[in-house]
Amino acid sequence: MLKRILGDRVYSLLALLTLVIIVATFIYPETFPTFGNFRQILLNLSTDTIVAVGMMVLLISGAFDLSVGSVVAFSGCLTAYLLQFAGAPVPVAIAAGLLASVLIGFVNGWLIAYQGINPMIQTLAMMGIVRGLALLVSGSGIQNLPYWFNAIGQSRLLGIQMPVWYMLLVVAVFAFLVNRTILFRRYYYIGGNEKAAELSGIRVKRMQVMAFLLSALLAGVAGILLSSRLGAALPTMGRGLELRVITAVILGGASLGGGQGKIGGALLGALFMGIVGNLMVLARVSGYWQEIILGLILIVTLWADKYLQKRYNAT
Amino acid sequence: MLQLRQISKSFPGVKALRSVDLDVRAGEIHALCGENGAGKSTLMNILAGNLQPDAGAITINGTDTRLHTPADAFALGIGIVYQHLSLIDSMSVAENIFANQQPVNAWGLIRFHELYRRTQALLKALNLESISPSTTVSSLTPAQRQMVEIAKALSRDPTLFILDEPTAALSEKETVTLFMILRSMRGAGIAIIYISHRLEEIFRLADRVTIIKDGASQGTFEAKALTRPMLISKMVGRELANHAPSPERGGPVVLEVNGLSGRKFRDVSFRLHAGEILGLAGLVGAGRTEIARALFGVDPYRGLVRLHGKAFHPRHPADAIQRAIAYVPEDRQRSGIFPSMSLRDNVIAAALPRVSRRGLYREQIASEKVLAAKASLRISATSLTQPVGLLSGGNQQKVMLARWLMTHPEVLIVDEPTHGIDVGAKYEIYELLEALAQKGTAVLVISSEMPELIGLCSRLLVIREGRISGTLTGSEITEEHIMSLAAI
Numbered sequence: 001m002l003k004r005i006l007g008d009r010v011y012s013l014l015a016l017l018t019l020v021i022i023v024a025t026f027i028y029p030e031t032f033p034t035f036g037n038f039r040q041i042l043l044n045l046s047t048d049t050i051v052a053v054g055m056m057v058l059l060i061s062g063a064f065d066l067s068v069g070s071v072v073a074f075s076g077c078l079t080a081y082l083l084q085f086a087g088a089p090v091p092v093a094i095a096a097g098l099l100a101s102v103l104i105g106f107v108n109g110w111l112i113a114y115q116g117i118n119p120m121i122q123t124l125a126m127m128g129i130v131r132g133l134a135l136l137v138s139g140s141g142i143q144n145l146p147y148w149f150n151a152i153g154q155s156r157l158l159g160i161q162m163p164v165w166y167m168l169l170v171v172a173v174f175a176f177l178v179n180r181t182i183l184f185r186r187y188y189y190i191g192g193n194e195k196a197a198e199l200s201g202i203r204v205k206r207m208q209v210m211a212f213l214l215s216a217l218l219a220g221v222a223g224i225l226l227s228s229r230l231g232a233a234l235p236t237m238g239r240g241l242e243l244r245v246i247t248a249v250i251l252g253g254a255s256l257g258g259g260q261g262k263i264g265g266a267l268l269g270a271l272f273m274g275i276v277g278n279l280m281v282l283a284r285v286s287g288y289w290q291e292i293i294l295g296l297i298l299i300v301t302l303w304a305d306k307y308l309q310k311r312y313n314a315t
Numbered sequence: 316m317l318q319l320r321q322i323s324k325s326f327p328g329v330k331a332l333r334s335v336d337l338d339v340r341a342g343e344i345h346a347l348c349g350e351n352g353a354g355k356s357t358l359m360n361i362l363a364g365n366l367q368p369d370a371g372a373i374t375i376n377g378t379d380t381r382l383h384t385p386a387d388a389f390a391l392g393i394g395i396v397y398q399h400l401s402l403i404d405s406m407s408v409a410e411n412i413f414a415n416q417q418p419v420n421a422w423g424l425i426r427f428h429e430l431y432r433r434t435q436a437l438l439k440a441l442n443l444e445s446i447s448p449s450t451t452v453s454s455l456t457p458a459q460r461q462m463v464e465i466a467k468a469l470s471r472d473p474t475l476f477i478l479d480e481p482t483a484a485l486s487e488k489e490t491v492t493l494f495m496i497l498r499s500m501r502g503a504g505i506a507i508i509y510i511s512h513r514l515e516e517i518f519r520l521a522d523r524v525t526i527i528k529d530g531a532s533q534g535t536f537e538a539k540a541l542t543r544p545m546l547i548s549k550m551v552g553r554e555l556a557n558h559a560p561s562p563e564r565g566g567p568v569v570l571e572v573n574g575l576s577g578r579k580f581r582d583v584s585f586r587l588h589a590g591e592i593l594g595l596a597g598l599v600g601a602g603r604t605e606i607a608r609a610l611f612g613v614d615p616y617r618g619l620v621r622l623h624g625k626a627f628h629p630r631h632p633a634d635a636i637q638r639a640i641a642y643v644p645e646d647r648q649r650s651g652i653f654p655s656m657s658l659r660d661n662v663i664a665a666a667l668p669r670v671s672r673r674g675l676y677r678e679q680i681a682s683e684k685v686l687a688a689k690a691s692l693r694i695s696a697t698s699l700t701q702p703v704g705l706l707s708g709g710n711q712q713k714v715m716l717a718r719w720l721m722t723h724p725e726v727l728i729v730d731e732p733t734h735g736i737d738v739g740a741k742y743e744i745y746e747l748l749e750a751l752a753q754k755g756t757a758v759l760v761i762s763s764e765m766p767e768l769i770g771l772c773s774r775l776l777v778i779r780e781g782r783i784s785g786t787l788t789g790s791e792i793t794e795e796h797i798m799s800l801a802a803i
Contacts, residue, residue: 180675182667189664192653199613199650200665200718201636259655 009253009261009305013268020275028282037278039160043229045274046163047072047238050222052245052252052266053174054215057184059249061211062191062258066123067108068219068245070130072238075101075220076227077138080145090148098220104130105216109209127242134235141234145227153228163225167267170218175263187211191258247298248273316341316506317362317475322371324357331357333531334371339475342504344497346521346538348512349550350765350798354530355510359479362508363395364388375475394473396465396481402452409434409448412467437466442492458485465493476500477508482516483600494520512598513803514543526550547798566590568624569757570726572610575618579605580781583618587726592748592758594772596765597801602781603761604645607728611635611642622726636665641724643715645731645761647708651715654704658696659685661703661714666721688717693743709740716747727751730761745771765794777801 025033051068058064079097082088088096108126111117155162178184189197190204198204219238227233250256251272252265273294280290319337323330332354339345349355360366362373364382373380375391382388388395402411409430410417418429434448441462452460461481468476476497482490497507497520511517517524517538524541526533526549533549566589575583580602587593595603609616612629620627622638629635635642644650653661659678662685663670670681685699692713696706703714712732719727729748733741748771752758762768768775775787777800785800 182671182674182676185667185676188656188660189653192656192660193650195650196653196664199611199632199642199644201631201633202664203631203633259653 009251010265010268013252013265013272017268017272017275020272020279024275024279024282028279031282032279035159039164041271041274041278042164042167043161044277045270046161046167047222047226048241048245048248048273049167049267049270050170050225051215051219051238051241052248052270053170053263054218055245055249056252056254056261056263056266057174057178057187058211058215059246059254059256060178060191060258060261061187061208062194063112063119063208063211064123064246064256065108065212065215066120066242067104067126067130068215069238069241070127070134071101071104071216071219072223072226072241073134073233073235074104074130074137075223076233076237077134077142077223077235079149079224080142080227080233081137083146083149084142084144090146093149094224097224098217101216101220101223102213105213106209108216109212112212113205113208131235134237138233138235141232143232145231145233149228150231151228153225154231161229163229166221166225170221171263171267178263188259191260193259244273245270247294251298251301316376318372318374319358320372320374322358322361322368322373324361324366324368331530332361332368333529335527335530335532337525337532338535339506339508341474341506342501343522344501344507344509344520346517346524347508347510347527348514348517348524348546349527350512350763353527353550355527356479357530358527359395359477359508359510362388362393362475362477364393389471392472392474394468394471394476396468396476396478402460402464402467404453405451407449407451408438408446408455408463411452411463412437412470414467416471433470434466437470440469441466441496458489461485462489462493465496469496473505475506475508477510479510480512481509482511482513490516514546515803517546518543544795544799547795547802550798566755566757569622570610571621571624573619573621575606575609575616575620577605577609577614577616580609580778583778583781583783585776585783585786587757587759589725589757590752590755591774592752592760592772594768594775595759595761595778596768596775596797597763597778598803599763601778601801603778604730605781606778607642607730607759607761611640611728613642636722639723639725641665641719641722641727643712643719643727643729643732645734647711647715647734652703652711655702657700658689658694658703658706658714659699662688662717662721665718669721684721685717688721692717692720692747707736707740709736709743712736712740712744716744720751724756726757726759728759728761731763732760733762733764733767741767765797768792768797769794779803 031037051072055065055068075097078100079093082093082096083090104126108123112119112122153161153163157165178187186197186202186207189200189202190207194204223237226237248269249261249266250269252261252267252269254261254265276294276297277290280293317337317339319335321334321336322332323334324332335354335358347355347358357366361368362382364385364387367383373382380391403414412434413430417425418433420426431448438444438446438448443459443462446455446459452463455463465481481493485493497509501507509521521538523535524538524546525535526546528550568586569589570587572586573584583606585593595606597603605614608614610620612631612635627638629638632642653664659681663681670684671677682699688694689696694710694713694717696710703711706714732744732748748758748760760768760771769792772792773788775792775797776783777785777787777797779801780803787796
């Protein structure tokens with residue numbers, strides 16, 4: 001039992017999260033364990049989590065995408081631009097925003113899988129290009145978006161804002177896909193040994209393109225939700241999001257080497273970071289320290305993992 | 316000059332060298348020959364300081380010597396040209412040749428002028444004026460790289476010069492240059508050990524020949540006193556494996572290959588019958604693996620292939636699997652297993668649709684099938700979730716076979732099926748292949764171990780430099796026949 005908890009990051013992170021929540025409840029009984037606070041924590045991490053789900057699929061397959069933060073900004077800005085200046089109806093504008101995101105994902109995936117460009121270089125370049133496109137489209141930002149567009153991200157169900165529900169829906173759908181369908185299970189094989197996967201009849205390149213496409217699509221969804229929630233599209237949206245998301249996904253059990261991780265881990269990793277961030281706000285720790293502490297947490301987690309693995313292999 | 320006495324070396328499960336003696340004189344070219352896996356490379360690695368012998372003594376110029384590290388070997392004037400290149404692709408020719416011994420000034424900074432001048436001189440001696448010392452190695456042809464590798468070993472002014480299959484990548488012109496240099500080095504009193512299985516080169520170059528078979532020396536001979544048949548029989552002549560050749564079977568033709576050509580093979584034609592075990596023999600690098608990879612859709616090819624009489628041209632392994640072809644690759648570690656994944660996930664990798672319903676994975680079905688395979692192939696693993704990287708080589712190979720049996724192949728191609736696994740598992744794999752053929756599967760076996768081919772195959776194709784150099788059936792299948800068809 002203990003071995004199972006230590007061996008699977010989803011369980012060990014869940015145990016750690018429970019511990020943090022119990023301790024925090026004792027220290028801040030007034031402010032921490034309230035419905036309002038948790039609603040806010042979840043709302044704040046909804047964008048990151050939706051992107052993290054796509055990133056988890058990529059990391060399972062042994063790749064990652066640095067351009068997601070820029071795609072968040074661009075899809076929001078393009079959708080807002082079409083709504084505001086082209087008079088497009090809401091569904092058309094959203095479809096266009098998502099289509100543009102998918103296109104970016106396709107370009108990334110095709111150049112990486114079929115032309116052999118290194119994923120880090122390719123998505124780093126794309127990160128700059130797409131951020132520039134977002135600036136081109138929106139200038140300093142687009143405000144006063146139509147009511148029906150804002151309603152998507154600002155309405156509530158059972159007292160909880162819609163982005164949280166969308167996030168849970170995305171997590172649930174992808175958890176099912178990755179866990180249960182043979183199509184998505186192929187990503188574990190690709191991440192486990194790309195050559196062996198190819199020789200086992202898995203069309204590795206095609207699958208890689210699809211992973212980048214999905215990651216960009218989810219970033220597009222997150223960007224549209226974010227601008228709907230804010231009622232405005234800003235070209236600075238999602239700045240630094242890619243590193244936060246990769247941190248969350250690694251915390252959630254993915255490895256840069258590929259072949260490992262579960263979709264649930266992406267949610268838990270983001271949740272852990274969200275709760276730790278929230279606690280630091282409650283404790284009035286300065287924003288500068290938050291970044292330092294999150295960095296330390298990541299290092300300690302990975303080190304503990306290595307240490308436990310060594311112990312486990314030794315016995 | 317160099318004396319080896321009673322050198323022995325074991326690896327887990329294999330005795331690579333048994334009490335080998337070797338005497339090399341100053342000013343001679345001493346050839347070391349033997350089949351693939353006879354122990355030549357192990358012996359060379361001991362002289363290079365990469366491996367420590369379990370027993371025996373090394374004497375250089377009359378003094379007992381221990382070579383603990385490659386640096387010890389360099390210090391004693393041993394220069395080595397490796398079969399697998401040791402060059403760094405992204406650096407220049409000059410920096411590669413003088414790696415770790417660049418001329419430096421009083422400040423410890425590299426004197427590039429001097430470095431390039433000395434490189435230029437070396438390249439000139441090797442007839443390689445066309446290469447500039449500042450070219451990066453990645454832009455060279457394989458033959459030029461091999462020559463740079465030789466220049467690197469020469470730069471240390473060795474007194475004992477060892478070359479392991481140096482001509483594998485060279486054209487005839489470069490080979491001639493190399494031989495000229497080796498002869499002039501011999502004239503200068505340098506001792507040269509030349510490892511090759513190209514018999515013709517041995518007769519062209521060597522003064523004396525030491526033959527190694529199954530890790531034991533078969534004696535040292537004057538090259539002039541040796542003939543080609545004598546050499547072959549000493550290299551291979553060994554008692555047959557206690558395994559009866561399978562009777563000839565002549566089921567219907569399953570796979571018909573006509574004029575297959577690819578990057579490393581030309582104009583290959585053969586027929587594979589149901590229930591037959593056909594062998595592909597030849598030296599390492601002859602193009603056998605490439606033929607298999609083409610038939611499995613990994614590499615492109617030209618030519619006509621028919622499967623059950625219908626044209627077949629796979630563009631991807633998935634196409635081949637669709638048509639019931641299976642391929643167990645030779646490099647199990649790198650392109651076979653998924654080391655961190657479970658036994659179950661490894662076995663079902665090529666047959667995912669068979670363990671699913673409407674695209675949804677069914678762990679129950681997978682577990683049942685894998686348990687059955689685990690039992691019938693006697694795979695020893697603690698559970699279905701044990702990572703395959705932790706299993707022994709023999710068990711990993713059984714996992715590979717289990718993976719492909721799960722696809723119910725009609726054509727099974729196995730590449731070096733028993734490479735690096737223990738004897739017990741070897742025989743289990745032979746029995747398994749026999750049983751499959753008995754049930755009507757067409758089996759194509761690629762192997763460098765001749766007893767294995769002789770024991771398993773009813774028919775044998777020998778590949779030499781990418782072409783079929785002969786077909787052997789029944790009693791014609793002997794090591795001497797294979798070797799004389801395979802040797803260059």
